[in-house]
Amino acid sequence: MKFKFSLLIALALSTQLYAISPYIDGYRAYIRYVKHIPRYGIKAPELLKKLNVRNEEDLLNLFKDNGKPLIEKTKQFNPKAAEGLEKIIKRGKLKQLKVFLFDVLNGQIPAGCM
Secondary structure: OHHHHHHHHHHHHHHHHHHOOHHHHHHHHHHHHHHOOOOOOOOHHHHHHHOOOOOHHHHHHHOHHHHHHHHHHHHHHOHHHHHHHHHHHHOOOHHHHHHHHHHHHOOOOOHHHO
16 A cells, blocks of 8 residues: 555656656747747757757857847747747746757757657
8 A cells, every 4th residue: 555655656756847847848838839830830950950050059159148149040030930939038938948959959859849
């Protein structure tokens, strides 16, 4: 009986920790505000390709000054996606978006963004 209860608690804690990770939070924000814009949505790898991001240093430069370079470069080819990125920043999820995009750059691409 104690084993089942301990297992249930361990499962609940691991699920909770997974749900609040910055990667998952950034992924959810990206999906909601950038990828699922009708007719204007853009997948994360495609966004990085259009932003000409080749390495982590390029991506870090885009996040300077509260993400303004990221928004300005995105406006050039997809103004609706830039508006979505602005919403993410206004909601205080810039750090989570940064973690998500760094992981996408390093090859951890979720199934919804391929």
